[in-house]
Amino acid sequence: KQEVTQIPAALSVPEGENLVLNCSFTDSAIYNLQWFRQDPGKGLTSLLLIQSSQREQTSGRLNASLDKSSGRSTLYIAASQPGDSATYLCAVRHEYGNKLVFGAGTILRVKS
Amino acid sequence: DVKVTQSSRYLVKRTGEKVFLECVQDMDHENMFWYRQDPGLGLRLIYFSYDVKMKEKGDIPEGYSVSREKKERFSLILESASTNQTSMYLCASSSLRGDQPQHFGDGTRLSIL
Numbered sequence: 335k336q337e338v339t340q341i342p343a344a345l346s347v348p349e350g351e352n353l354v355l356n357c358s359f360t361d362s363a364i365y366n367l368q369w370f371r372q373d374p375g376k377g378l379t380s381l382l383l384i385q386s387s388q389r390e391q392t393s394g395r396l397n398a399s400l401d402k403s404s405g406r407s408t409l410y411i412a413a414s415q416p417g418d419s420a421t422y423l424c425a426v427r428h429e430y431g432n433k434l435v436f437g438a439g440t441i442l443r444v445k446s
Numbered sequence: 447d448v449k450v451t452q453s454s455r456y457l458v459k460r461t462g463e464k465v466f467l468e469c470v471q472d473m474d475h476e477n478m479f480w481y482r483q484d485p486g487l488g489l490r491l492i493y494f495s496y497d498v499k500m501k502e503k504g505d506i507p508e509g510y511s512v513s514r515e516k517k518e519r520f521s522l523i524l525e526s527a528s529t530n531q532t533s534m535y536l537c538a539s540s541s542l543r544g545d546q547p548q549h550f551g552d553g554t555r556l557s558i559l
Contacts, residue, residue, distance in 0.1 A: 376552055378550040380547035380548070380549065425489075433504070436489040437488070438488045439488065
């Protein structure tokens with residue numbers, strides 16, 4: 335059974351700092367990995383999707399990498415801003431099927 | 447722009463009531479999903495559907511049923527609501543294309559008294 339772990343569970347940083355969020359998964363037979371952002375009391379917003387054949391994806395100040403064989407992904411946020419404060423979730427989709435398995439998330443607070 | 451709309455943001459019901467949560471997407475997506483999100487337990491899949499009138503159980507289907515009569519609409523039904531079904535419910539949709547993400551609604555916070 336696929337298990338997804340996110341470290342750290344919470345992170346508090348000063349504005350302007352570069353930071354890394356970690357995601358690991360136990361079954362490397364994945365189709366893709368997705369990073370989402372969730373603001374308090376809201377739904378999830380898709381940030382980046384990495385196919386299993388890809389190594390990384392970039393969107394603005396966000397960069398996500400994937401090492402499928404070791405079961406790891408990182409989300410790099412450059413020059414963090416208070417507006418980046420949210421919960422960040424990673425999720426993996428198995429090679430067969432449409433279901434996503436989610437990690438518990440990292441709660442990020444960027445202080446001004 | 448992609449839009450997944452859940453009918454209610456907040457809902458309060460009593461134990462034993464039959465509760466309907468509605469979700470509509472405007473992207474002509476084949477797949478639709480219902481999750482619940484609880485502190486410490488994360489997102490857990492209740493049911494999903496990959497086509498009209500088709501459904502599959504997720505990880506925690508007990509006490510729930512679903513209906514998908516039209517492609518754009520996916521309903522979650524609590525047959526006889528219980529207090530342990532108090533939670534945040536999230537609907538999502540996705541296309542069959544593997545390179546596209548799931549899109550989520552804003553959620554329904556359901557309280558069962």
